[in-house]
Amino acid sequence: xxxxxxxxxxxxxxxxxxxxxxxxxxxxxxxxxxxxxxxxxxxxxxxxxxxxxxxxxxxxxxxxxxxxxxxxxxxxxxxxxxxxxxxxxxxxxxxxxxxxxxxxxxxxxxxx
Amino acid sequence: xxxxxxxxxxxxxxxxxxxxxxxxxxxxxxxxxxxxxxxxxxxxxxxxxxxxxxxxxxxxxxxxxxxxxxxxxxxxxxxxxxxxxxxxxxxxxxxxxxxxxxxxxxxxxxxxxx
Numbered sequence: 001x002x003x004x005x006x007x008x009x010x011x012x013x014x015x016x017x018x019x020x021x022x023x024x025x026x027x028x029x030x031x032x033x034x035x036x037x038x039x040x041x042x043x044x045x046x047x048x049x050x051x052x053x054x055x056x057x058x059x060x061x062x063x064x065x066x067x068x069x070x071x072x073x074x075x076x077x078x079x080x081x082x083x084x085x086x087x088x089x090x091x092x093x094x095x096x097x098x099x100x101x102x103x104x105x106x107x108x109x110x111x112x
Numbered sequence: 113x114x115x116x117x118x119x120x121x122x123x124x125x126x127x128x129x130x131x132x133x134x135x136x137x138x139x140x141x142x143x144x145x146x147x148x149x150x151x152x153x154x155x156x157x158x159x160x161x162x163x164x165x166x167x168x169x170x171x172x173x174x175x176x177x178x179x180x181x182x183x184x185x186x187x188x189x190x191x192x193x194x195x196x197x198x199x200x201x202x203x204x205x206x207x208x209x210x211x212x213x214x215x216x217x218x219x220x221x222x223x224x225x226x
Contacts, residue, residue, distance in 0.1 A: 032212040043116075043202055043217040051212040089155065093211040098145045098204070099168050100215060102155040 002027040006090045006103035013110050021075040021106045023090035031092040033073040038087045080110045116218035124224045130191040133221045137184050137205030144186040149200040198225045
């Protein structure tokens with residue numbers, strides 16, 4: 001079945017540091033890939049997505065590129081802020097029907 | 113547009129009781145999905161409804177059920193609650209059912225079973 005693996009956290013960084021969260025997936029065909037973010041006490045917010053190979057999703061300084069050859073969708077941000085502290089989830093959607101398969105989540109803590 | 117709303121936001125029940133959670137999707141969205149989030153199991157798909165029909169179901173026991181109304185609002189019901197049902201239940205809506213469509217999540221209902 002489909003699965004998503006992402007690096008375990010917590011990831012602790014200083015402000016303005018570079019952030020990378022690795023995400024790899026297993027799925028047949030050509031899934032759509034997503035990064036969602038969850039702030040404390042809230043639901044999930046879409047951060048970015050990519051729907052076909054080599055697509056780059058970007059939003060709020062975050063980027064991720066859909067790499068079919070390595071089945072990866074790593075999230076990066078060049079300079080993090082304290083406000084980026086949250087839990088980040090990588091997810092895929094494959095067949096018709098809105099079933100998202102999530103990774104385990106990565107908690108990121110940015111210190112001033 | 114107003115976002116996805118879920119009621120109630122917090123709920124405390126005891127084992128053996130049943131509970132109904134409600135979700136109102138974004139206006140114009142016809143697909144509603146439900147997810148369970150726990151520290152141990154993470155985010156797991158429960159089921160998805162589109163035009164009042166359940167189109168997809170996750171691997172949960174029959175105690176978990178749902179329905180969708182003609183206005184796309186959805187409810188999920190959990191009967192005979194167990195301690196392990198304590199979780200954050202998230203609802204998400206999207207316009208249709210294409211895999212590339214973004215699902216928009218509500219704030220969740222936090223259920224505590226005592």
